[in-house]
Amino acid sequence: MGGALSLTLAALAYPSMLGLDTVSTSGDRIIANTQWGPLTESDRAFVVAVRAAGLWEYPVGFIGLQKGQSEGVKTASEHLIDGHAALDTTCRKIAPMLNITLPNVASPQQIGFVNSMNAKTGKDFDIEFANILRMTHGSIFNTVAKVRSTTKNTLVRALADQANDTVLDHITVMEQTGMVDFDQTLFQQTTPPKLPKSDMTPPPPPAGQPLIVLTPPPTATSTPVDIDAASVSGGGAAPAPAPTPTG
Template sequence: MRFSRNATGTLFVGGALTLTIAALAYPSMLGVSTVSSSPDRIIAQTQWGPLTEGDRDFVVKVRAAGLWEYPVGQMGLQKGTTPEVKTASAHLIDGHAALDTTCRKIAPMLGITLPNKASPQQQGFVNQLAADSGKKFDTDFANILRMTHGSIFNAIAKIRSTTKNRLVRVLAEQANATVLDHMTVMEKTGLVDFDQTIFQQTTPPKLPKTDLTPPPPAAGEPEVVLTPPPTSTTTPPAIPAK
């Protein structure tokens, strides 16, 4: 199944690109009343180690990232005007398909509910790029994706260095390599405005939580699968049985 684009969101706030690494979760489904108010709080004891709010939110964030970056990669293959933009687009598809495979494997093992749609803000990025063409598409593509990956890079390192859950650790290692690769290919387009990008990725956005959280899947809704491309060179890591 390919991702369908049917959500709405906001890309520009106050004339600037925005993103957040705010926590994402579905407290009503998980029997908790807060959304990462205490990232270190243990919400489940599993055979792979304790699962914290921060661990759970990280798995959801990785899934949500793929739900908008994968279709943007498909878009870039069609609309990109330079070889570098098309290469970066292929990396998005390949990397997020592999991450998605890992997320969908470990989520049920840990009792985590995954979204089937990106957050409204993330869908706003998709909508913006869908409206772009030519050089503007290339430039917005490179800067949006470099900014979003830069924003999450440090969060991945924190999860990897602090989680006690082996499955989350596997995902964090995979995400670290993937995000570094995606940052690098965006930079190789030669289109990244580093001053603006770094400012945006270090400035907290002023958006309501509803814009930053992907909606939970409807009851009985088929799981969206990000299909690896035929030319995939990325192999998802082995998942420990216990």
């Protein structure tokens, strides 16, 4: 009963599969008309997916700084912390404007990635770190491009611009570690495991739970979206109307 209820709540909050899967082909259904443009299922799923990515990659950055053996891994770890803190700031700003519920915990699949890395030490950790993160960033890269090219929502478009730059940067620093096995990584990237939606979807937060904040590092160089500039065509910051429930 409890498991079934959890799945139902997750489906209501995040109707599209997230994680490494691409945005659903049916994701063009409009769920709200906002002053920043129509919001589709794919748009909402994308904002949630960016938030969920930060919820595991940001802490992995700190793990990499502690356990990493090579300078390449330590540099990549700094980029994870910096980039995802800035993306998270943008997500937390635009989510209430678009009436999007953000998770506070990554998906079970993403938590599994963290556990896999935590189980490694020494050079094995560095290799696991570089290959998992190169695979996950490569998997989401095409989704970012698809959302950027198709969304009609100004705020989602601005987040996609920022995500595109961040994901490309993270792909690059993972490759610069010199530890990426491209044959294996690209195979995993293009042949993802067939996992149930519950494994790919971050659970919705309990009602009233404050959002976890991914704090930018003191040396932050990544910049969140300028919401005022991104929403200039909308003429304000009123929240989107709640989506109409469907059967």
